[in-house]
Amino acid sequence: MIAIKAQELTYTYSVGTPFEKTAVDHINLEIEQGEFVGVIGHTGSGKSTLIQHFNGLLKPTSGKIYINGTDLWAEDTVRRAYRVKVGLVCQYPEFRLFEETVYKDIAFGPGNMGLSPAEIDQRVRQAAAAVGLKPKTLDSSPFELSGGQKRRVAIAGVLAMEPDILILDEPTAGLDPKGREQILSLIKAYHKQRRNTILLVSHSMEDIAKYAKKVLVLSKAGVVMYDDVANVFSRAKEIEKIGLSVPQITRVFELLRDQGYPVSDSIYTLEYAKQELLRMLEERGVPHA
Amino acid sequence: MLKDITIGQYFPGQSILHEMDPRMKIVLTTVYIIMLFAASNPLGLCVSIPFLVLAYGVSRIPAVMILRSLKPVLPIIIFTSLLNMFFIDGQVLWQLGFLKITLQGLTTAIVMSIRILFLIAGTSLLTYTTSPIALTDGIERLFSPLKRLKLPVHELAMMMTIALRFIPTLVEETDKIMSAQKARGADMESGGLTRRAKALIPILIPLFVSAFRRADELALAMECRCYRGGEGRTRMKQLKIHSRDIFCAIFVGVCFAAVIAINLWAPVVLTMR
Amino acid sequence: MEDIITAREITFGYPKENNQIQLVLRGVSLTIQEGEFVAILGHNGSGKSTIAKHMNAILVPNEGTMTVCGIDTKDEEKLYDIRRQVGMVFQNPDNQIVATIVEEDVAFGPENMGVEPSRIRELVDQSLEDVGMSEYKHHAPHQLSGGQKQRVAIAGIIAMRPRCIVLDEPTAMLDPKGRREVMRTIQRLNRENSITIVLITHYMEEAAKAGRVVVMDDGQILYDDTPKHVFSHVRELKEVGLDVPQATELCYELRQAGYDLPEDILTEEECAQALCHLLERGKAV
Numbered sequence: 001m002i003a004i005k006a007q008e009l010t011y012t013y014s015v016g017t018p019f020e021k022t023a024v025d026h027i028n029l030e031i032e033q034g035e036f037v038g039v040i041g042h043t044g045s046g047k048s049t050l051i052q053h054f055n056g057l058l059k060p061t062s063g064k065i066y067i068n069g070t071d072l073w074a075e076d077t078v079r080r081a082y083r084v085k086v087g088l089v090c091q092y093p094e095f096r097l098f099e100e101t102v103y104k105d106i107a108f109g110p111g112n113m114g115l116s117p118a119e120i121d122q123r124v125r126q127a128a129a130a131v132g133l134k135p136k137t138l139d140s141s142p143f144e145l146s147g148g149q150k151r152r153v154a155i156a157g158v159l160a161m162e163p164d165i166l167i168l169d170e171p172t173a174g175l176d177p178k179g180r181e182q183i184l185s186l187i188k189a190y191h192k193q194r195r196n197t198i199l200l201v202s203h204s205m206e207d208i209a210k211y212a213k214k215v216l217v218l219s220k221a222g223v224v225m226y227d228d229v230a231n232v233f234s235r236a237k238e239i240e241k242i243g244l245s246v247p248q249i250t251r252v253f254e255l256l257r258d259q260g261y262p263v264s265d266s267i268y269t270l271e272y273a274k275q276e277l278l279r280m281l282e283e284r285g286v287p288h289a
Numbered sequence: 290m291l292k293d294i295t296i297g298q299y300f301p302g303q304s305i306l307h308e309m310d311p312r313m314k315i316v317l318t319t320v321y322i323i324m325l326f327a328a329s330n331p332l333g334l335c336v337s338i339p340f341l342v343l344a345y346g347v348s349r350i351p352a353v354m355i356l357r358s359l360k361p362v363l364p365i366i367i368f369t370s371l372l373n374m375f376f377i378d379g380q381v382l383w384q385l386g387f388l389k390i391t392l393q394g395l396t397t398a399i400v401m402s403i404r405i406l407f408l409i410a411g412t413s414l415l416t417y418t419t420s421p422i423a424l425t426d427g428i429e430r431l432f433s434p435l436k437r438l439k440l441p442v443h444e445l446a447m448m449m450t451i452a453l454r455f456i457p458t459l460v461e462e463t464d465k466i467m468s469a470q471k472a473r474g475a476d477m478e479s480g481g482l483t484r485r486a487k488a489l490i491p492i493l494i495p496l497f498v499s500a501f502r503r504a505d506e507l508a509l510a511m512e513c514r515c516y517r518g519g520e521g522r523t524r525m526k527q528l529k530i531h532s533r534d535i536f537c538a539i540f541v542g543v544c545f546a547a548v549i550a551i552n553l554w555a556p557v558v559l560t561m562r
Numbered sequence: 563m564e565d566i567i568t569a570r571e572i573t574f575g576y577p578k579e580n581n582q583i584q585l586v587l588r589g590v591s592l593t594i595q596e597g598e599f600v601a602i603l604g605h606n607g608s609g610k611s612t613i614a615k616h617m618n619a620i621l622v623p624n625e626g627t628m629t630v631c632g633i634d635t636k637d638e639e640k641l642y643d644i645r646r647q648v649g650m651v652f653q654n655p656d657n658q659i660v661a662t663i664v665e666e667d668v669a670f671g672p673e674n675m676g677v678e679p680s681r682i683r684e685l686v687d688q689s690l691e692d693v694g695m696s697e698y699k700h701h702a703p704h705q706l707s708g709g710q711k712q713r714v715a716i717a718g719i720i721a722m723r724p725r726c727i728v729l730d731e732p733t734a735m736l737d738p739k740g741r742r743e744v745m746r747t748i749q750r751l752n753r754e755n756s757i758t759i760v761l762i763t764h765y766m767e768e769a770a771k772a773g774r775v776v777v778m779d780d781g782q783i784l785y786d787d788t789p790k791h792v793f794s795h796v797r798e799l800k801e802v803g804l805d806v807p808q809a810t811e812l813c814y815e816l817r818q819a820g821y822d823l824p825e826d827i828l829t830e831e832e833c834a835q836a837l838c839h840l841l842e843r844g845k846a847v
Binding site: 422461 | 618620642645646649650652654656657658659660661662663665666669670671672673674675676677678679682683686700702703704718719722
């Protein structure tokens, strides 16, 4: 099934003023249900604008957007229902917390969906567990927590809505390596368990390579590539041309290839790299130290 | 919607009006306001037309901007016009039941509307051509004699500068918070007054928290840049009265004189009430 | 070389509810010399930002002494002498820009110091030139990108002609482009203007550009050495929640598998070169 479909999607800011700018330009895209997609593109490439169309926050200037086959803008009643089917975790989501307790904050989304109190309670506890929050944290104020914990609460607030599609806009921005790793692993685990569609926007190519299955590359308001991670990173030169980078390990192998070594062009994680090199060293009979 | 607010929006440029001394601009704007209210004769108000045309022409502020600054005051203008039109006694022009429009009411309505429109158009010019910091600087220096009366003139000016600096930042922040809460299913468009007021809580609390955090960090950053109030502070930009300021002052003076002259000698027919 | 910052056995903590003290720094000793480029690495809560805040007397130690430019930071009379010489750049560029026009913001520091107006003009122009932001001097801060705002913030500090700049995670909120801009600016200021740089970060790639890396964990200094030496401790760094460049980690893994590779690989070029060497050895056999 196709989870997200964009057809000739175009969005122009401030139409009719001197500041007019087309941020998304005739984008055609189909994302399958259950994919884990990494979204890359530098600031101003249109990625933020594009993802805001997926849950109906922005109305396309022209073109259509379908979620699970339904045209989001065909009827007004459809949209609010879909806004909760597509969960968006915005940048620095911890700055949007507002309730007295962590529990109430996580319950905000499910509450807006008009669920029964029992259902809400169950969802809050499940979501909190999914992001690794201890049950006793639920009663504390979200403002007393550390930065990393606040971020988990904010993510739980979206998970509790049990969206079919989960979009995370730079969920690790500003966190240290450990915090980054923890957030991404829990997202990965959540994906594995629920098999829902996940879109992960990130500037870290290493993280995209490690966690995503497919990569969507955006540049200048358009889609440049949408393919498997290996295929995307094997086009390193094209990616670097539009001002983005590839994982450092991919660049190492690019250099080795330039030197004439017959190494694979689709190395993008440390693990692959290690195996590939061990195989080659073995083949050539390089002596151990 | 939020981005339409133009108050405090400065349009950088190099015109005479931009380069003028902010103190002079503030004084002249005040004179202009007095002039509008001193003009008891519609003909006197017309003096503002060449004044505004010339000022906007010289400053190269696009005409669209005048319209944009007028938009928020339109409801006020319409409301006061209606009041004036229907409730001022005089020669009846049109009557339906207890509703009547009088000649005097109509002229007052028109004159008042024009007056407010000119007022906004003229005063917006001050904020369009003067950077907020120059504006507060001008205010600070104009009022600096009041420091002797222990009035915290510098502190007030600094507060204004910072407020102006953070308006765009906080507007952007509000937009982001609204999107985020909408994405969590918050409904801000429907329901009665209490429901709508309640729907604001998820927006206002994060906004306040963020504003306080910003204030805290800014205060620290300012201290690290050796800020310790107005004492011993110098300014990069020195204010000096140039010939262009004198020239503009003379121009406004002439306009003001014209208004007074019209008040005194224009045909009585045209005067109001 | 003159010592610009000297910490002697400093301890610092925040009071907790039950009259106890939550220790953030546990006896840190550190000396930074004029002209150095030092990166301080550590995960959140390791004490790296706290030590930075001691460097221009935002915080003062509970125990031990902190000397900055020859002045004890506990001497409140000389607070502004310290701040004039050691500038501080913070994480969020939005929250440190005071004025509504770039050049007027850069002028803020010198104005506070009571510098002559004509001299302020020179300082402002020169500082904007140094960070490559001259063409934006009449812009409003909110029209700039994150990286540009951060460069304006740096210009605002160097306009005070400090001897040292402490940057507290200046790139944490920026995109890769902004991060590169800021890093290039910092490196140039260190090289060409001989300003001492203390960079607090958790990005290894950035720390690798420094001349010296100090790794902090749990309020103590774990390593204090050149980047190459520090990054050779791959396992230990990972244990304290830090990350090493992939090139370094790859060589580490291969070394663990018994191959002979240097310990000080940081960049992809060095890594590729070392691997070529290694592979060649096989052919020769």
